[in-house]
Amino acid sequence: MKILVTGGAGFIGSAVIRHILDNTSDSVINVDVLTYAGNLESIPGVENHSRYWFEPINICDRSELERVFSEHQPDAVMHLAAESHVDRSIDGPLVFVQTNLMGTFNLVDTAYHYWQSLTNAQQSSFRFHHISTDEVYGDLGHTAALFTEANSYQPSSPYSASKAGSDHLVSAWGRTYGLPTIITSCSNNYGPYHFPEKLIPHMILNALQGKELPVYGRGLQVRDWLYVEDHARALYTVLTRGEAGQRYNIGGHNEKTNIEVVETLCVLLEEMAPDKPAGIKHYRDLISYVADRPGHDMRYAIDASKIQRELGWIPQESFDSGMRKTVRWYLDNSGWWQRVLSGAYQLKRLGAK
Incomplete structure (x- = not known):
């Protein structure tokens, strides 16, 4: 196949492209405007x-x-291009509406008109795979419930609202025009090449530099953590084996509070990076608590039984194994994240080496 991947220089998109090129004979067209989060x-x-x-x-x-x-x-x-940082969506929601709603409309409608020009056989095999998030479902609060594919939408932030709208556009183009669409919703991803503004890389890099590890509220928000390479494998499985018109939830079966995540990182760093910055006795001493963000959802958790039952996908990494691999990657690839922190990675946008 020749697969058009939008947002292929982003965190999940780049993992998808690496998976396709390393494990299949398929080709990739990477469509990415290279915003601050895009890194070739x-x-x-x-x-x-x-x-x-x-x-x-x-x-x-x-x-x-x-x-x-x-x-x-x-x-x-495979549509992954999106503005995706909740805090940024609260500070400046317009670009989220423009990219996630209008951008998705442009893409799905262009794909539909292109699809109309194909032969019957090509139309039958074509797929428009839209990658979404569990945040469109809202907040599970303190319940023991899990998000299923049948959950209603109750987005809380400008980011999740814009993603919910993009989901509805894709679904409508499938229902109204017959475009073979598939939607997947994933839990929180982590792993190599994660942009440093996100929780796990932010904490790792702050700790290595002896900076505070700021935790919202008391850090009791619960998320289901999914190793990004497991997610990439799941997305390719859905693209190649999933049924048009269906939705699949993808989760890591790893519910952890934010403070548990940060404390796990501190323990791993004590073992794997014992030479601390000057004046630091224990990494956990860097943990601080800051005012919670507006509208912060308490708990997300994915029921991924459908994709396991119908397509045979299960995550290969546990929370412990995935976190250990992630910390090891950041320790071994300081050149990558130092270029991100300095802004040097953005030179490629201008054609520089």
Whole structure:
């Protein structure tokens, strides 16, 4: 197949591209405008890869999207391009509405008109796979419930509201126009190449630099943690084996409070990076508690039984094994994250080496 991946320079998108190029014979067209969170250094070794093309365009640019579909003739779309940071959506929601809603409209409608031009056999095998989040379902609070594919939508933040809207657009193009769409919703991802503003890399890098580890509220919010390479494998499984018109939840079966996550990182760093910054006796001494963010959901948790039952996918990494791999990766790849922190990674947007 030739797969068009939007947001392929982002955290999950880059994992998807690495998985496809390393484990299949498929080709990839990476469509990414390279915002602050887009980093081509997260997909090393692709510059001269025979099965990889990069298109530095914005999904809000309809004419450029039409050109890409016409030139590359993809067999499938994996739509991961999105503004995705909740705190940023609270501070500046407009770009989330523009990218996640209008960008998704442009993409799904362009894909639909392209799909109409295909032969019957090509139309039947084509897939538009939209990657969403468990945050569209809202807050489970203090219940023991799990999000299933049948849950109603109750988004809490501008980010999750914009993702919920994009889900509805994709679903509507499937129901109204017959475009073969699939939607997946995932729990919190973590792992290599994660942008440092997110919880786990932020805590690792702050600890290594002797900075405070700021935890919202008392750190009792619960999330289900999914290793990003497990997620990439799940997404490819859904694309190639999933049923058009269906939705699949993808979770890691690892519910942890935020403070448990931070304390786990501190324990691993004590073992794996014992030479601490000057004046630091224990990494956990860096933990501080800060005012909670507005509308902070208490608990998310995914019921991933459908994808296991119907497609045979289960995560390969436990929380302990995935966290150990993640800490090891950041310790061994300081060059990557130092270039992110300094801003040097953005030079590739300008064509620099």
